[in-house]
Amino acid sequence: MLANKTIAFLGAGSMAESMISGVMTAGKMSPDRVFVTNRSNADRLEEIHDKYGVSAMPQSELPFEEIDLFILAMKPKGAEEALRSIKDKLNPGQVILSVLAGITTEFMEDHLNPGQQVVRVMPNTSSMIQESATAVVAGKNTSMANVELVKELLECMGEVYIIDEDQMDVFTGLAGSGPAYFYYLMENMERVGVQKGMDEETVRKIVAQTIFGAAKMVLEKEEAPTSLREKVTSPNGTTASGLEALRRYNGGEAITQAVEHAAKRSKEISEELEEGALVTS
Numbered sequence: 066m067l068a069n070k071t072i073a074f075l076g077a078g079s080m081a082e083s084m085i086s087g088v089m090t091a092g093k094m095s096p097d098r099v100f101v102t103n104r105s106n107a108d109r110l111e112e113i114h115d116k117y118g119v120s121a122m123p124q125s126e127l128p129f130e131e132i133d134l135f136i137l138a139m140k141p142k143g144a145e146e147a148l149r150s151i152k153d154k155l156n157p158g159q160v161i162l163s164v165l166a167g168i169t170t171e172f173m174e175d176h177l178n179p180g181q182q183v184v185r186v187m188p189n190t191s192s193m194i195q196e197s198a199t200a201v202v203a204g205k206n207t208s209m210a211n212v213e214l215v216k217e218l219l220e221c222m223g224e225v226y227i228i229d230e231d232q233m234d235v236f237t238g239l240a241g242s243g244p245a246y247f248y249y250l251m252e253n254m255e256r257v258g259v260q261k262g263m264d265e266e267t268v269r270k271i272v273a274q275t276i277f278g279a280a281k282m283v284l285e286k287e288e289a290p291t292s293l294r295e296k297v298t299s300p301n302g303t304t305a306s307g308l309e310a311l312r313r314y315n316g317g318e319a320i321t322q323a324v325e326h327a328a329k330r331s332k333e334i335s336e337e338l339e340e341g342a343l344v345t346s
């Protein structure tokens with residue numbers, strides 16, 4: 066199904082590149098069916114073209130009628146302008162997919178012509194290596210066939226979860242922003258290793274392998290993190306001491322607050338967009 070479709074990214078930043086990399090690695094689409102545009106940075110378009118072989122050009126040069134799926138990949142504050150720029154060129158069969166934090170399906174539908182098909186998704190940058198956890202929510206006009214098409218596209222980038230739209234903010238806090246929390250954790254673990262005299266490159270690999278192994282255990286053993294944590298923790302041992310420090314310094318609360326704040330910001334972005342008051346993002 067995907068092989069004979071044509072897609073166009075509006076926006077050529079980190080997220081668009083991660084998705085393009087995932088799709089090209091999966092080998093399910095020919096690069097000449099993948100278009101990418103941005104607002105003004107021609108060097109960036111050339112870079113993406115050189116790296117992935119996809120067709121990169123200004124939006125005005127897109128073969129508009131040939132495109133089945135438009136992917137909005139600019140910052141949320143650019144959404145309204147982007148929707149306005151395509152609204153009257155679209156036919157009812159074309160689908161608009163957004164990866165933008167906080168942009169609801171209703172917002173997209175309200176800014177397009179009646180009946181237009183929209184899909185809201187939340188991937189993460191691990192799409193680059195086909196390891197994203199991506200959520201999908203379809204708009205009210207979107208056909209099942211097009212939801213399946215979007216799913217097939219996103220499966221090139223990792224695992225796909227169909228969720229209710231009221232869960233999108235928390236999903237964004239968990240999985241859209243989530244990689245950054247793990248990178249932050251890794252930065253801090255790495256720093257201790259280096260301070261204690263370990264070689265930076267080696268310690269980076271050790272920390273990454275440790276996180277990777279723990280995540281793989283949860284997925285492959287289908288065992289709850291609590292039970293796996295207990296198996297690491299010997300009475301009066303090193304882990305018990307480390308965990309006690311995590312609790313003393315409110316590590317659990319810090320993680321909870323990170324997810325809650327990101328989810329809250331996602332909701333705020335939706336509200337600020339509705340009110341026309343979104344300044345940055």
Ligand SMILES: NC(=O)C1=CN([C@@H]2O[C@H](COP(=O)(O)OP(=O)(O)OC[C@H]3O[C@@H](n4cnc5c(N)ncnc54)[C@H](O)[C@@H]3O)[C@@H](O)[C@H]2O)C=CC1
Nearest residue numbers: 075076077078079080103104138139140141143164165166
């Ligand atoms: N970076 C991430 O980890 C994730 C980002 N997102 C969402 O992806 C979107 C893009 O984020 P990034 O790639 O990080 O941003 P970025 O700043 O790296 O890229 C934004 C791109 O959009 C282009 N652009 C701006 N206005 C445009 C317009 N009207 N038409 C076409 N192109 C336009 C810019 O030239 C730039 O290429 C955001 O809305 C964000 O919420 C979603 C999930 C994860």
Ligand SMILES: O=C(O)[C@@H]1CCC=N1
Nearest residue numbers: 165166237241242346
């Ligand atoms: O920071 C952001 O707003 C975007 C959305 C999820 C990840 N990056």
